[in-house]
Amino acid sequence: MFATLATTAVVTHAGPWAAGFGWVFFLIPVFWFLVIGLIIFLVTRSRRRYWAHGGPDGSYGPPWMRAGSAESTLSERFAKGDIDETEYRARLEVLRANRPNA
Known part of the structure; x- marks a missing residue:
């Protein structure tokens, strides 16, 4: 009886990974890689748009080529x-x- 209660308590308190959902933890790094990649994509996209339409002085191209x-x-x-x-x-x-x- 104590063995059954102990097993039930371990399975109940162990969380979803004890029930066969251990693969869910692989999604956490994938999520953060996607978030960081999205941030990098948006920053580079805004820089390219800024450079393509002219900077504050109206010249085109990246700053090192505006001379x-x-x-x-x-x-x-x-x-x-x-x-x-x-x-x-x-x-x-x-x-x-x-x-x-x-």
């Missing part, structure tokens, strides 16, 4: 007076001759 082209930087330096016209034209010629898809 102006070499020609625009050279023209800004010429406009500021950092370089004279002959140096500007010489450097511009070198830049246009060394384009990657020229």
